[in-house]
Amino acid sequence: MESEDCAWLDIEALIQDAAEELQEGELLHDEHFSLYEAMSAVEIGDPKLDAGMCTTSESSSIREVVPAANLSSSDALAVADRLFAAEATWHQGSNLAQTVLTCLYILQPGSSEGHLVLDAMCKATHATCIAVRDLVLAGNVCEDEDFVLHTFGMQVDLGLRDADVSALAALSLAEEALEALQQQAKGKSSAGIATGQAILQEHVAGFLARVRFRRALLKGFQRIQKSTKQDQDFAKKQFIAALQELEHMRGSSHPRPQDAVGFSPDVNRRLMAPVPPRTVIFLTSQQTWDHYAKLLQHLLLVGDIAKVSSYEELKAFLMDFSRHSCSGIPRSALHLAISGKVTRPGEPLGPWLPRKPMLCAALRMPSTSLPCADAALFIDQACLAVAGWCQDMCLNRARQRRRHRRTVEDWAHLWDHAANADTSPEFQAWMAEHGWQWQMKGSDPQGPCGCWVEKECASMLLQHLQLGFELDVYAPEEYCMLFWYCDFLHGVIEVNAQDLLKAMPPLGFKPPQNPTGKAVKKKPEACKKNASMGASLEHALRTEAQTAGVERLVCQAQMRLAAGLLASGQLPPYPAPFNSEAQRFEQRFGFLHRLHRPEPLAFDQYARSVDISTCTAESILLSACEGFHEARRVLTMLLRLAGEDNRPEHRSDHLQALLRISSQNMVAVKVLHDAAKAQKTATDAAAAASTGGSDGRSEKDTKSGSQLNAAQDEPERSGQKAGSGERASQGKEATGPEWSVQYDFTHHPHYPVLRLKHAALPKK
DSSP states (O other): OOOTTOOOOOOHHHHHHHHHHOOTTOOOOOTTOOHHHHHHHHHTTOTTTOTTOOOHHHHHHHHTOOOGGGOOHHHHHHHHHHHHHHHHHHHTTOOGGGTGGGBHHHHSGGGGTTOHHHHHHHHHHHHHHHHHHHHHHHHOOOOTTTOOOOOTTOOTTTTTTTSSSOHHHHHHHHHHHHHHHHHHTTTOSEEEOTTOOEEEHHHHHHHHHHHHHHHHHHHHHHHTTSOSHHHHHHHHHHHHHHHHHHHHHHHTOOSOGGGOSSBOTTTTGGGSOSSOOOOOOOOOHHHHHHHHHHHHHHHHHHHGGGGOOSHHHHHHHHHHHHTTOOOHHHHHHHHHHHHTTTOOTTOOOOTTSOSHHHHHHHTTOOSSSOSSHHHHHHHHHHHHHHHHHHHHHTSOHHHHHHHHHHTHHHHHHHHHHHHHHHHOHHHHHHHHHTTOOOOOOTTOOOOHHHHHHHHHHHHHHHHHHHHHHHTTOSOGGGHHHHHHHHHHHHHHHHHHHHHHHHHSOOTTOOOOBOTTSOBOOOOHHHHHHHHHHHHHHHHHHHHHHHHHHHHHHHHHHHHHHHHHHHHHTSSOOOOSSSOOHHHHHHHHHGGGGGOSSSOOOOHHHHHHHTOOTTSOHHHHHHHHHHHHHHHHHHHHHHHHHHHHHTOOHHHHHHHHHHHHHHHHHHHHHHHHHHHHHHHHHHHHHHHHHHHHHHHHHHHHHTOOGGGHHHHHTHHHHHHHHHHHHHHHHHHHHHTSOOEEEEEEOSSOSSSOEEEEEEOOOOOO
16 A cells, blocks of 8 residues: 555544544534435445345246146135235235235236136236225225325226226126036036136135125125115125125135245335335235125125114214224225215215204204204204214224314304304294293203204213223223213213203194194105104103213212222322323313313312212222112113113113123122221221230339239230230231222223232232
């Protein structure tokens, strides 16, 4: 390195001085240095960082695709099952480019033309992916954690919609060929169909089931995106047929579909984002069939929307549907059916749509001629609020809880519109004419409209709080305040439902006379329909009030149980120095202060309600036991009535779960109460014994000199009593909390069962 033109200088001391002057995060560089260019230079050529790098495995995998005509019967079955696994993996949150579109037979349609069945399966899979993607886009309820719609610039419909033969036509041809092969090959080991490839007889039934499944699934997805009752019923029939074929597919699964030819995991890697894509692991065969079975069952639930004809039925249907925690595809289909976006001009609106006729029927108002302009404006705003609530119920559970919190202001504005309608003279005159028995209470402007809004808003808030139990948001020490507020919201629902039930006009009320003095005539069919709708509404309100009342009893008992556990030391106190109890209360319920009705509650009200400073742990636990006993009594009565009235099955299941919870908690609380009572008795006895020993020693200290011999024995007796005091103290520690407690939400997602376990005694 020596040269006449260069001179080497020692700059170690200079660099050392500069390093000592540098602060944390600073970098020594010249003015032309670029961190971005430096990092780009590091990325280039690294397969894990350079997304544009072409690897040898990618090009070789594309060249090595086996023509479908050369596949054996087993290999073709493996490709078909691998396609099902890829599609199911896409449904569960992966992207198309790393799942379905890794199949070279789909990316290169010409490579599958030599195999009639496999070509039809590839076309049908591609068409189903297009239908599912269109459905999810139109449904508008899925987020990135639910479903990945991004295709990274790939044309999803490339080579399919311009094909000469559609997917359904190709499936029909394949089904006819397989059926002919099945009939002609009786008694033979193998046979060939028209295109020349060999299919073993043992695989014919499996291929036939897969072709029929694909056709039924594709037809169902195409028709479920339409809004008429006929389309919903047809889609439901197709999903039932697909579910039947799925059982045949389970028995004919390929043993190793992961070894199928024609798949390249890295074929689309250059189209992905610069961030290295994560490795996608396809579902196993068993997981794939289970996924399709669950998907079809949830899609069948969506088809039941055609049975809904009133707001009460729609509300119950959405509440029951959301409890199933469906994937994004059924939720998108349901919201598309409820929103009415795909209703074509001239088609009749489905009776399940939350529109003006449905909400007018829920309030016993005529949809054709509303009493006043304020009432009309209120109904329009109520339609918007209910439509937003329906969309919220179609979101995933975490997003649903967040949206409930964000829509509080919408319900506050709706209550203002309801108050304007209730206080308008025209509306009050209309109520008097049509048999309403509503009495305005002093300065309170709330009438039937405001009462309905308060009831629905309380129901929405209750869902928000209860979803926190499902999502495991709350800590056990928060259960007391949560059940306290749930008790209040159940009370709001119960009171408002009863008020509406009492104020509504009787079912036999005759319509008012017109100005000419002649009664307004209606067709007998219309009268029967109105009477039936009125009876259904009264039944729904009565059921809602009963359910809210019994759940209120359960909440009160759960609140007392939580307070008793806190008082007995079974639950730890709030951890300091972090959130205090008042701060947690504000975090959970502070957003409710944006509402007028239900009236928001403050922490001071909660603190006064659950003040247990003057109560003992056993008295609180005894009160909780009595509360569960009362809830069990009412639940038994409601279940008997539900059996007589043929109530919906999901409501009976709900009541049965509450009955099991009340019964088991009553036993657990009784055990804790007896343990607390025994511990208190032992503590009192130990305290009394200690007090008695002290008095005895003071008496002995006052003995006279003539009793010296007895006084000399005092130290020994005092030692004995001291030893007995230590044993009493040890016994008190051993009889500390004898049980460890744990909340279990197995029976119901919102109401726990208290599980008891013997606590380990301290080692000596």
